Amino acid sequence: MNAEKILNEIGEIYSPLSFECQAEFINHSKVQTYMKGDIFVREGQFAKKAFLIIEGCSRAYYLKDGKDISDWFTFENQFMAPIVSFFSEKPSHHYVEFIEDSIVIEFSKETVDKLANKHHDFERFISKVVTETMLGLCERLFTIQFNKAEERYLHLLSVYPDITNRIPLTHIASYLGITLETLSRIRNPKRRI
Numbered sequence: 001m002n003a004e005k006i007l008n009e010i011g012e013i014y015s016p017l018s019f020e021c022q023a024e025f026i027n028h029s030k031v032q033t034y035m036k037g038d039i040f041v042r043e044g045q046f047a048k049k050a051f052l053i054i055e056g057c058s059r060a061y062y063l064k065d066g067k068d069i070s071d072w073f074t075f076e077n078q079f080m081a082p083i084v085s086f087f088s089e090k091p092s093h094h095y096v097e098f099i100e101d102s103i104v105i106e107f108s109k110e111t112v113d114k115l116a117n118k119h120h121d122f123e124r125f126i127s128k129v130v131t132e133t134m135l136g137l138c139e140r141l142f143t144i145q146f147n148k149a150e151e152r153y154l155h156l157l158s159v160y161p162d163i164t165n166r167i168p169l170t171h172i173a174s175y176l177g178i179t180l181e182t183l184s185r186i187r188n189p190k191r192r193i
Contacts, residue, residue: 003031003105006054010077014128021119028114029107034058040096041082047092049108050081056102057166060094061174070175072137073099073167075160079129099167144177150186152176 007022017025032051034040041047043062058080061070071094074080082092086109115122143152153176156163163172164187173183 006052006105010052011125013077014132015125016121017125018119018121021115021122024119025107025111025115025122028111029105032104032106034098034102034104036098036101038098040080040098041085041092042095043093044091045085046089047082047085047096049106050079050086050112051104051106052079053077054103054105056098056100056104058096058098058102059167059171060096061171062094068171068174070171072140073160073163073171073175075166079133083133099171149176149178149182152178153183153186 003026004022007017007025011017011022031054034056040049040051040058053074053076055076057073057075059070059073060080060082061068063069080096082094082096084090085092085094089109112126116126117123143155147155153172156172156176169183170180173180176183178186
């Protein structure tokens with residue numbers, strides 16, 4: 001795995017990083033492998049680390065009255081961390097689970113703070129990552145509040161065209177705020193009554 005190449009690609013998505021900044025980021029992070037089903041953080045734990053997905057995918061979810069509700073998914077070239085815990089040093093409300101065998105670059109909040117203080121390009125980079133994440137969450141909230149179930153599903157497919165090949169339908173249904181039966185009817189219009 002060529003970490004510099006990956007960081008160049010990520011820089012094109014968010015904001016470019018200097019060679020010096022990339023080298024320092026690589027020195028303060030590590031490549032980790034997680035297996036499908038591995039839990040990265042649990043509700044009530046402190047999230048001291050985040051990761052960039054190189055291969056694979058993960059999801060954040062929470063439990064409400066014993067029910068598993070997916071809150072967001074991350075795929076290649078995206079970052080995952082329980083945001084509130086990572087940035088505010090409070091216990092996580094979420095679980096973070098790997099949905100596929102995954103290779104990630106893992107880094108700490110301390111590394112983020114250190115590099116942001118030292119490199120303006122990293123500060124811009126992290127600002128862009130956080131902004132994109134927040135915009136995505138706002139868009140999801142708007143979609144859930146104002147769109148019908150089928151519109152929510154079609155919007156999700158427009159953002160992640162192959163999501164149904166990678167994420168179990170039960171997780172997709174909970175993410176969309178609908179039942180698995182409703183999702184099945186949307187996906188197979190011939191079965192509608």
